Amino acid sequence: MTTDLTQAHRDFPATERWTYMDVSARGLLPRFARDALVAHLDERMNAELDKHAYFDTIERVRGRLAQHLHAARDEIAFTKNVTEGLAAVAASIDWRSGDNLIVCPEIEHPANVYVWLNLQRRGVEIRMVAPRAGTLPVDEAIARIDERTRVLACATVSFAPGFRTDLAALGAACRARGVLLVVDAAQSVGVLDDDVAALNIDALAASTQKGLLGLYGMGFLYCRREVADRLQPAYLSRFGVDLGDASEADLGSFEYRLAGGARRFDLGNYNFTAAVSADAILGYLAGFGQQAIERYALGLSHRLARGLIALGLPVSGGEPGPHLAHIVTVGEMSQGGHDSTSDARMQSLHDHLTAHRVKLSIRRGVLRFSLHLYNTERDVDRVLDLAAEWSRRGV
Ligand SMILES: Cc1ncc(COP(=O)(O)O)c(C=O)c1O
CATH class of the missing domain: 3.90.1150.10 (Aspartate Aminotransferase, domain 1)
Known part of the structure; x- marks a missing residue:
């Protein structure tokens, strides 16, 4: 290396x-990640796997992702893909009929459009803005915010034509107005320095097969701790509740408390294979x-x-x-x-x-x-x- x-x-x-x-479609897999994957599969084939080590890898990747995004470990949940991360947030907000959200669909990937359209059946108004010069017009988007606006959804870098969004301006405006800034970072993660803290991003979804140079089938959701602690996940899961040090297979007392931060969005067993490559690659990127x-x-x-x-x-x-x-x-x-x-x-x-x-x-x-x-x-x-x-x- x-x-x-x-x-x-x-x-x-x-x-x-x-x-x-063509990293915008998928990144190249580095040789060292392939080697790590082969070793992982050999362990599995030879019945030498250690489930504790699997979980250690997951927690290491969670920590590396947090560091990558300038976030805290408990602000990261694992998903399958970008859509699942965005959908987890969309489904967890206590929407009231008459609430609204703002999105610029023409430049977004469908992943960042349909999860929001689905909320129309709950009486949520989708306020669509048209792009200007290929980007989300920040002034217009901010002007569309009113007291019923709950979310502004956009991308760090748009699906097409692939321009950067002025997140600094949007983030500051959304935070000042109590609107959640929810971001699709599929196109930027691993290539650009996505700083969720500096940009006032409330939630960010991405996956590992593009700029993170890894496998399909693993994604993650960053959700700002303060926001996550107010959200009620659509699915209640063993991994999403806090049972202290109990094993993941323990039933608990049915008196549960949701896990702190974004961990409440974790569901069941993880994509341990993708995590092996993510672990090696995130370490490699951090080295530069x-x-x-x-x-x-x-x-x-x-x-x-x-x-x-x-x-x-x-x-x-x-x-x-x-x-x-x-x-x-x-x-x-x-x-x-x-x-x-x-x-x-x-x-x-x-x-x-x-x-x-x-x-x-x-x-x-x-x-x-x-x-x-x-x-x-x-x-x-x-x-x-x-x-x-x-x-x-x-x-
Ligand atoms: C901006 C953007 N969002 C999302 C996706 C893919 O979403 P998912 O991982 O849910 O399939 C892509 C894939 O090309 C993309 O470019």
């Missing part, structure tokens, strides 16, 4: 085969420092955006600015769908790049390049060279 970001690609065998710019990883990834995205603009390509959002995360998108939103676009020129550029072993994706009609610590300036320059070659062909 290296501690030099410019050499991180050596820990990711896939980089020998691909110019991989999340701020350094963010700086590195942004350096690459800025280089890529500038280079594509210089080639005359329609980079979403134009010149790099505060909107730009580690994701660079090209083309017009909504021309086409998932993995294809109705813009023949952009489709042709996509096909040219993929024919040369560049991995990227198309979402809501735009070409999406997404970068992480295993990318290098060489990767960026290779994509720019390929795009220039494509452009010279005059497609």
